[in-house]
Structure formats: structure tokens, C-alpha cells
Amino acid sequence: DGGITQSPKYLFRKEGQNVTLSCEQNLNHDAMYWYRQDPGQGLRLIYYSQIVNDFQKGDIAEGYSVSREKKESFPLTVTSAQKNPTAFYLCASSIVNRGLNTEAFFGQGTRLTVV
């Protein structure tokens, strides 16, 4: 079945460590996104990419990095510079076209906890 796979589902990180969250899609979508969700709050955009080898910062990119070497993959690295990384991270993808009605498809999320 087509979809977006995020792994791992739960991740624990020690302070000062970098950690990478995986996001893979087989929907043949050009655009991919990373969102952060804090408890009881909405989603905030970290990074997005509309084409391979190109990506743009979102609203809260500080302390995060991404790569887009393949169309199917958009991994997110949470670096030690991110002051408060404990959160729920959601990856999404969508078709890129001029239509505004294109829905974004989401993965199941990764819950990151700093211990």
C-alpha cells in the first residue's frame, strides 16, 4: 500500500546527542515536510522540500537539519543545538501543482524524548 513511513515510533536521546528521524514515502510525491507538535498544540513547520536536492527552512528550523538526496526520503536530524527537542514529529508529503486542494498525507509520527 502507498503511504508514508516514519521510524522509529519512539526515540530517546541523551542531551547533547544528534539524532536522525526517518521519513520514507512511496506516493511519488515531490513535496515533503517536517512538522513539530508539542503537547496540546498545533503543528509547526520545521523544513520542507519541493524537489530533490533542495529544501527550505520553515518557521522553526533552528537546531534541525534535513537532506533530500532521493525523492522518497526526507530524513530530519535533531541536533544538540535544539534547546527543547522533546516533541512529536510528523512527516508529510503532497503533490506539487497549482491546485490549492491538494491534501497532505502524513506519517504515523515519531515521539522524541530527551532523557
Add this chain to the structure above:
Amino acid sequence: AQKITQTQPGMFVQEKEAVTLDCTYDTSDQSYGLFWYKQPSSGEMIFLIYQGSYDEQNATEGRYSLNFQKARKSANLVISASQLGDSAMYFCAMREGGKAGNMLTFGGGTRLMVKP
């Protein structure tokens, strides 16, 4: 200023009754799209319904309908005949036609709890 505002952090509704979840938005674009997503406790985001800024009819999808009032910049979600499985977080989101990136901007969400 918040682009998407959901003023109800939590809502209760009796099973089988209808409920309205509020959403107001702020944009200077004439062309935009409004979305509602459901997030169960498992965490995934489920697309529910879409309304385009030029759509003259309110969108409907099964038990979901969108009360779109363009002049008031509101796009409220109406769920009819609530079911226990409707208990979840609900997010309103917007895509602006004049903004690069095709991304969605989300509101803070409303937690809906359906009482048996």
C-alpha cells in the same frame, strides 16, 4: 498574528448529537484553501474535508460539513450524529495561494470528546 485560530481547546458532545468546531483564519490572499484534519490518540493525521476560497457551496463529506463564511473569515467544521470514534484532536489548516512551498499552516487544535 495567528494565521489560523481555533478558540475551543476542548469540547464535549453527547453521542448522536451534532457539534461545531470553530476556525477563523487570516490571509491577504484571494486564493486559498482550508482543510480540516482529525488526529486520534495514535497520532496520525487524517484528512477530513476541504474548502476552496472560490467555492460557492459549503463542502460536505459524509457526516462532515464545513460552514464557510468568507466575509467573516471563518471555516467551522460541523460533525453530525457524533460517534464515540469521533473523539480526537481536530485541526484546521490553510494553504495560501500566494505563498511559496505549498505547505499547510495549522491552528492549535480542538480536543473533541464524545460522551456515551
